[in-house]
Amino acid sequence: xxxxxxxxxxxxxxxxxxxxxxxxxxxxxxxxxxxxxxxxxxxxxxxxxxxxxxxxxxxxxxxxxxxxxxxxxxxxxxxxxxxxxxxxxxxxxxxxxxxxxxxxxxxxxxxxxxxxxxxxxxxxxxxxxxxxxxxxxxxxxxxxxxxxxxxxxxxxxxxxxxxxxxxxxxxxxxxxxxxxxxxxxxxxxxxxxxxxxxxxxxxxxxxxxxxxxxxxxxxxx
Amino acid sequence: xxxxxxxxxxxxxxxxxxxxxxxxxxxxxxxxxxxxxxxxxxxxxxxxxxxxxxxxxxxxxxxxxxxxxxxxxxxxxxxxxxxxxxxxxxxxxxxxxxxxxxxxxxxxxxxxxxxxxxxxxxxxxxxxxxxxxxxxxxxxxxxxxxxxxxxxxxxxxxxxxxxxxxxxxxxxxxxxxxxxxxxxxxxxxxxxxxxxxxxxxxxxxxxxxxxxxxxxxxxxx
DNA sequence: TAGATTGTTAATCGATTAACAATC
DNA sequence: TAGATTGTTAATCGATTAACAATC
Numbered sequence: 001x002x003x004x005x006x007x008x009x010x011x012x013x014x015x016x017x018x019x020x021x022x023x024x025x026x027x028x029x030x031x032x033x034x035x036x037x038x039x040x041x042x043x044x045x046x047x048x049x050x051x052x053x054x055x056x057x058x059x060x061x062x063x064x065x066x067x068x069x070x071x072x073x074x075x076x077x078x079x080x081x082x083x084x085x086x087x088x089x090x091x092x093x094x095x096x097x098x099x100x101x102x103x104x105x106x107x108x109x110x111x112x113x114x115x116x117x118x119x120x121x122x123x124x125x126x127x128x129x130x131x132x133x134x135x136x137x138x139x140x141x142x143x144x145x146x147x148x149x150x151x152x153x154x155x156x157x158x159x160x161x162x163x164x165x166x167x168x169x170x171x172x173x174x175x176x177x178x179x180x181x182x183x184x185x186x187x188x189x190x191x192x193x194x195x196x197x198x199x200x201x202x203x204x205x206x207x208x209x210x211x212x213x214x215x216x217x218x219x220x221x
Numbered sequence: 222x223x224x225x226x227x228x229x230x231x232x233x234x235x236x237x238x239x240x241x242x243x244x245x246x247x248x249x250x251x252x253x254x255x256x257x258x259x260x261x262x263x264x265x266x267x268x269x270x271x272x273x274x275x276x277x278x279x280x281x282x283x284x285x286x287x288x289x290x291x292x293x294x295x296x297x298x299x300x301x302x303x304x305x306x307x308x309x310x311x312x313x314x315x316x317x318x319x320x321x322x323x324x325x326x327x328x329x330x331x332x333x334x335x336x337x338x339x340x341x342x343x344x345x346x347x348x349x350x351x352x353x354x355x356x357x358x359x360x361x362x363x364x365x366x367x368x369x370x371x372x373x374x375x376x377x378x379x380x381x382x383x384x385x386x387x388x389x390x391x392x393x394x395x396x397x398x399x400x401x402x403x404x405x406x407x408x409x410x411x412x413x414x415x416x417x418x419x420x421x422x423x424x425x426x427x428x429x430x431x432x433x434x435x436x437x438x439x440x441x442x
Numbered sequence: 443t444a445g446a447t448t449g450t451t452a453a454t455c456g457a458t459t460a461a462c463a464a465t466c
Numbered sequence: 467t468a469g470a471t472t473g474t475t476a477a478t479c480g481a482t483t484a485a486c487a488a489t490c
């Protein structure tokens with residue numbers, strides 16, 4: 001219990017804890033924050049605090065019971081009633097996301113997929129028929145879809161955004177590298193894969209600079 | 222100039238500034254932090270600070286010259302010599318990433334793509350031939366590839382990770398929902414799309430709770 | 443008992459926000 | 467001059483880290 005308020009950072013780490021716990025051999029009954037931190041490459045204290053906030057089954061010297069900890073984290077991640085989402089744009093990225101595993105794991109349900117191309121309408125992506133983009137607003141409203149993913153080319157993104165908003169969607173995850181205008185009560189999260197990779201690359205360069213500045217001193221193989 | 226040190230958060234926002242600047246009609250010569258903040262839905266002061274850190278062409282009452290600001294941000298994002306990266310796993314997600322637009326924009330070059338399936342070897346993704354996964358380590362080392370993207374099924378992710386590390390890759394972006402073990406000098410960033418969407422969904426739920434708690438008071442249409 | 447581990451309380455760090463002086 | 471906007475300096479906020487007492 002104790003779900004009072006978890007920081008965004010903690011929430012981001014929970015799935016990784018869950019993944020680690022599930023990767024444990026069946027025989028392991030207990031696990032400590034120390035072990036998890038080492039395995040996941042995270043700070044020991046951070047992990048301990050996260051676990052303490054999430055599960056009250058921890059005992060000194062013993063650690064946490066795997067089963068209970070797993071259950072508690074899982075409960076926290078799913079917790080609410082399933083949220084329905086839609087994907088607009090059945091190109092490669094849209095299809096990849098539609099087939100991405102584990103949405104149910106997080107209480108998410110892919111309720112509809114859309115594309116503009118008449119040639120695609122009616123064909124299926126997994127078990128789902130592709131619906132025409134023109135029906136986005138109506139379909140979202142009908143199915144109580146609150147979340148929309150945009151995976152269309154940048155030129156088409158704003159129109160799709162407008163349609164989603166018209167359909168009552170309140171959260172938009174935009175994969176098109178385009179700037180979108182939306183009313184203030186709609187949350188738009190922009191995902192720019194190229195930019196994200198650029199940031200990672202810069203991280204690499206910075207690390208390297210640091211190392212060479214240190215003259216490779218203090219490096220333990 | 223003044224590229225001393227930009228915070229990660231600032232670096233994350235820069236691409237959005239760039240996108241906004243490029244979306245401006247050709248006639249607009251100057252733009253203020255106030256305008257950009259409003260358009261992008263960001264805090265006014267945050268934007269002002271970011272711009273001040275990035276470009277010294279700002280003038281009171283006038284704002285920033287669009288051309289110079291665009292150039293300075295662009296320079297900052299590319300700045301270093303191009304970084305080579307590889308993608309292992311030519312499923313839907315791998316192909317989507319391979320075709321994602323704008324990597325060059327951030328000084329990134331997709332140098333090689335790999336897959337395990339013998340039926341795919343030799344066929345092309347865009348201009349690039351798919352190479353066999355067995356050659357990952359050698360190919361990375363030969364081509365000076367420092368960054369690897371993993372888009373294989375979770376079961377195969379650890380092997381791919383090992384191969385990349387063996388090939389000298391120092392930064393890994395892992396899209397498989399799997400926990401990876403890597404040496405401490407290798408940075409592994411985990412991307413779990415389902416978990417990220419779950420977090421967004423939770424955000425939606427929290428917002429909604431807040432609103433209803435406020436009894437919808439103070440909402441201005 | 444001894445020692446590892448939990449969980450809490452205080453200190454540090456980084457980023458955002460607020461306040462305000464400088465300037466075109 | 468007046469007023470909008472920049473850029474800086476101080477205050478707030480949140481998260482991480484460090485220190486330590488509690489406990490099995």
